Each structure stands twice: as C-alpha cells, then as structure tokens.
Amino acid sequence: MVDVWNWQLNRKMEYKYDETRPSKQVSAVFDINKCIACQTCTMACKTTWTSGKGEEYMFWNSVETKPWGSYPMGWDVRILDKLGSQPWDTNTDPVTFSGKTIFEKVPEGEEVEGWRPDDMDWAYPNRGEDETNEIIDKSKYHLTLPHAIWNFYLARICMHCTYPACVAACPRKAIYKRKEDGIVLIDQKRCRGYRECVRACPYKRSMYNHVTRISEKCIFCYPAVEEGIWPRCMRNCVGKIRLVGYVNKPEDSDPKNPIDFLVHEKKVALPLYPQLGTEPNIYYIPPIHSDAKFLKQMFGPGVDNAVKIYKNMRNGNEPELRGVLLLCTSTDKILGKFAIRSDEAIGYDTDGNEVARLPLVESQIRRVFHDSEREVYRHNIT
Ligand code: SF4
Ligand code: SF4
Numbered sequence: 001m002v003d004v005w006n007w008q009l010n011r012k013m014e015y016k017y018d019e020t021r022p023s024k025q026v027s028a029v030f031d032i033n034k035c036i037a038c039q040t041c042t043m044a045c046k047t048t049w050t051s052g053k054g055e056e057y058m059f060w061n062s063v064e065t066k067p068w069g070s071y072p073m074g075w076d077v078r079i080l081d082k083l084g085s086q087p088w089d090t091n092t093d094p095v096t097f098s099g100k101t102i103f104e105k106v107p108e109g110e111e112v113e114g115w116r117p118d119d120m121d122w123a124y125p126n127r128g129e130d131e132t133n134e135i136i137d138k139s140k141y142h143l144t145l146p147h148a149i150w151n152f153y154l155a156r157i158c159m160h161c162t163y164p165a166c167v168a169a170c171p172r173k174a175i176y177k178r179k180e181d182g183i184v185l186i187d188q189k190r191c192r193g194y195r196e197c198v199r200a201c202p203y204k205r206s207m208y209n210h211v212t213r214i215s216e217k218c219i220f221c222y223p224a225v226e227e228g229i230w231p232r233c234m235r236n237c238v239g240k241i242r243l244v245g246y247v248n249k250p251e252d253s254d255p256k257n258p259i260d261f262l263v264h265e266k267k268v269a270l271p272l273y274p275q276l277g278t279e280p281n282i283y284y285i286p287p288i289h290s291d292a293k294f295l296k297q298m299f300g301p302g303v304d305n306a307v308k309i310y311k312n313m314r315n316g317n318e319p320e321l322r323g324v325l326l327l328c329t330s331t332d333k334i335l336g337k338f339a340i341r342s343d344e345a346i347g348y349d350t351d352g353n354e355v356a357r358l359p360l361v362e363s364q365i366r367r368v369f370h371d372s373e374r375e376v377y378r379h380n381i382t
Contacts (some may be wrong), residue, residue, distance in 0.1 A: 001015065001103070002015060002017070002018055005382075006277060007161075007250050008274040009096065009097035009101070009274065010097065013103060013104060014101075014103050015168065015277075021182075021249070022179050022181060023180060024181050025243075026183055026225060026243075026245075026281065027247035027281045027282065028242055028282050029259060029262050030283070031157055031284075031325060032284055032285055033241075033245075033287055034240060035063065035154075036153070037065055037153040039126075041063065041233035042061050042062055042063055042125075042233070042236065044232040044233050044236040045061040048061060049219070053211040054210050057122045057123070057163070058209075058216065059071065059125050060158065060205070060216075060218040060362060061157045061218065062125055063155045064125075064126070064173075065130055065131060066152050066154050066294075067133050068127075069126065069131070069154075070127075070200075070264065071122070071125040071126070071204075072117040072121035073121040073122075073123075074121070075117070076202075076273065076377050078193075078249050079115065080297070082114075083102065083105055083276075084101060087298070088275075095300075095301045095302075101276060102127060102200075102276050102278070103277050103348065110168050111196075111200070112165045112169045114169070115197040116198055116201040117198070117203040132149045132150060132151045133150055133151060134226045135184045136149055146287050146288070147290070150289050150290040150291065152289075154271065154272075155241070155242075156203065156205070157205070158184060158218035158280075159280030159281055159282050160177075160183055161279055161281065162182070162278070162279035162280075163277065163278050163279050164278060165201050165202055165278055169200030170194075170197055171196060172192055172194070174187045175187070175188035175191075175197060175287070176294040178222075178239060180224070181225060182281065183219065183220045183222050184217070185193065185219055185222070186319045188216075189213055191214040192214070193213040197215050197217075198215060199282050204274070205218060228334050229332050230244045230333070231244070232333075234329070235329070237328075237329045240328045240330075241329075242328055243258055243259065243328045244334050244335065245257060245334055245335045245336065246259060246334070247260060247281060247283075248260050248264070256301065256337045256339070257338075258327060259335075261320070261324055261338070265308060266318075267302055267304070267305055268285055268306045268321065269283035269284060270284055270286060270303065271284075271299065272298065273298060285306065285310060286299050286306050286310075287326070288307045292304065292307070309321065313325075314331075323345030324338055325341040326345045327347045327358070330356040330358040335356075336349055337352070340360070343360045343361065344359055366381055
C-alpha cells in the first residue's frame with residue numbers, strides 16, 4: 001500500500017497503486033431534485049450495451065428509490081455496516097475524513113473491504129420503487145421543507161473512480177483507467193472471471209456474465225466520448241438532470257468549466273459516499289426535501305451548504321448556477337466551458353465551439369382571465 005491524496009477526504013489515504021491521474025477526467029453531475037425515475041436512462045443503456053446472453057440481469061445504469069431501494073440488494077447498507085461508524089473532523093476547513101476507507105479497514109489477506117452479492121441480490125432492480133421513508137400519516141403531510149415523509153430517486157452508473165476498488169482488487173491487472181479521459185475499463189481478453197472486482201466495488205458496478213464467464217461494467221460510452229458526445233444514459237435523460245464534462249482537482253478548478261463550477265466553486269454537487277475512499281467522479285446535487293442526517297451519510301458533510309445554495313437559486317438568486325443547470329441535457333456535446341450573458345446561458349464544447357444557448361427565463365404568454373367575446377372564463381391562463 002502507498003499513500004495517495006484524496007481531495008474528497010482532505011487527506012492522504014492508503015491505496016494499492018501510486019497516484020496517477022489522467023490528463024482529463026470525465027465526470028457528470030446529476031441533479032437529484034429533477035429525477036422522475038422514468039428509467040429512460042436505464043433502458044437507453046440496456047438496449048445499447050447489455051442485450052446479450054448472460055447480461056439479462058445487468059443494468060449498468062440503474063435508478064433506485066431511496067431510502068429503501070437498491071440494486072443489487074442492500075449494496076450500500078452492506079458495505080456501510082462492514083465499515084461501521086466513520087467520523088468526519090469538522091474542525092478543519094475543508095472538513096477531513098478521520099475514519100477508515102475500504103482500502104484502510106481491510107481484512108487480512110484482502111486488498112479491499114467488500115462483499116460479493118449472490119444471484120438473488122441482483123434479481124430485483126427496482127424493489128421498493130416509490131416507497132417513502134415511513135408510512136404516510138396524513139397529519140404530518142404538509143409542504144414545509146424538508147418533508148417529514150420523503151423519498152428520492154438515485155440514478156447510478158460506474159463512478160469511474162480516481163482510486164478504483166475494482167482496479168486494486170483485480171489479481172490479473174485486467175482493469176485499467178484510461179490516461180486520456182479517466183474511463184475505467186475491463187480488458188475482456190485478460191479477465192478470467194475471478195469476480196474480485198464484483199466483490200471489491202463498493203458501488204457494485206462491476207457485474208459477472210455467467211455465459212462468457214468474465215466481468216463487465218459501464219464503459220461511459222467511450223466510443224461516443226472520443227467524438228466529444230455524451231454517453232447514451234445522459235443524452236436520453238427525460239428529467240434533464242444530467243450534465244457531462246471534465247472535472248479538475250480543486251486546486252486546478254476553472255470557474256468557467258461547468259463541472260468545476262458546480263463541484264468546486266459553488267460546492268452544490270457532492271460525491272456519493274466519499275467516505276468509501278475511491279474518489280468517485282459522478283457528483284450529485286442532493287434533494288432539498290429529505291432528511292439531512294440521511295443525506296450527510298450519503299453525500300458527506302457538504303450537504304447543508306449544497307441545499308442552502310440550491311434553495312437560494314430557487315428563490316430567484318444565483319443566476320449563474322441557474323444558467324449552468326439549464327445546460328443539463330441541452331446538447332449532446334461534452335461541455336468544456338459555459339458563459340452567462342445578460343439573460344442567456346451558453347455552453348461551449350472542449351474546442352470552444354458554441355453548442356447550446358438557452359434563455360435564463362422562458363418567455364410566457366398570459367391570456368386574459370375573462371374572454372368577453374366568447375363569454376368564458378379561463379383558468380389556465382399562462
Ligand atoms: S464504481 Fe466500482 S466499477 Fe466503477 S471504477 Fe469505481 S470501483 Fe470500479
Ligand atoms: S432518464 Fe433522467 S429523469 Fe429519467 S430516471 Fe434516468 S436520470 Fe432520472
């Protein structure tokens with residue numbers, strides 16, 4: 001084990017290999033507040049990549065209802081249980097993770113703390129759909145935030161981690177992180193199906209094909225990315241919750257890069273379970289209506305700040321943030337930069353070409369309530 005820097009933990013941590021970051025790191029931000037669990041992303045991925053034999057159960061992109069839903073069954077609860085309570089030191093700025101990651105709290109003879117799901121754990125990709133955190137008691141049902149009764153939808157793909165647990169665990173060195181864009185891939189010729197990656201990945205995004213007897217995972221649609229195009233799940237998002245680009249380290253943050261702006265400048269987009277230690281590269285804007293304690297366990301101590309800024313935006317402030325979020329699924333080109341000009345949000349690809357331009361406020365037409373010509377009253381007037 002060697003010491004590597006994990007900025008999400010604000011400290012060094014132990015990892016199997018030296019820190020070697022790619023020249024660019026693909027990344028995406030998912031705004032959970034807008035996900036409607038339509039599963040269009042899931043089916044876009046399924047029909048593109050996993051329609052073959054042995055892949056019937058596989059969903060490289062899945063959307064689960066929190067707090068109860070999970071695919072495979074209990075993926076997060078089981079690794080959190082194994083690690084036990086893990087604290088953050090909030091006396092430092094930024095806060096520092098003072099617990100142990102999956103690379104540091106490891107059983108004798110293992111590279112990574114983990115567990116291997118059995119076949120039945122993969123059998124219910126959408127169990128618990130639309131279940132709330134508790135049974136609805138109408139006397140508690142009111143419209144103040146956060147809601148007493150809540151649920152939210154968590155869309156997940158492979159995190160293309162900076163410190164992938166799957167890479168650390170593979171005895172064949174069959175999994176690698178591409179130097180040019182940070183996408184994590186399994187070399188299908190080298191893999192012998194030992195399933196160490198399936199056991200190690202804390203997000204359970206590596207899946208075993210019982211027919212070919214090798215493991216498979218999300219490839220971030222790298223043939224599209226090589227052309228500057230978004231992955232299929234991102235392009236097809238109905239709720240327009242997703243934004244694709246490249247993320248820098250905090251010290252190299254570019255305020256005009258939309259991902260850096262959301263992650264490092266506004267700090268409104270947070271990593272999923274950063275305490276696990278893999279430095280995941282998909283970021284989430286947490287839901288503003290749910291229990292803060294639950295969200296902090298899931299997205300780390302930055303939740304209060306993220307929710308405050310997002311609510312502020314909804315109240316008509318933060319025009320820059322509003323503009324960047326309008327660019328979600330507004331184009332299929334990977335965004336390098338953005339600009340906000342008077343009343344428009346503009347997105348540029350990585351070559352600096354303009355690929356999206358949207359008004360910050362949609363124009364509205366208001367019809368008169370009483371139409372004297374037809375002697376009718378209209379209720380839907382905007
Ligand atoms: S999410 Fe899992 S499969 Fe994906 S890179 Fe990280 S450890 Fe590997
Ligand atoms: S397509 Fe978008 S809105 Fe629909 S489930 Fe997927 S992430 Fe959510």
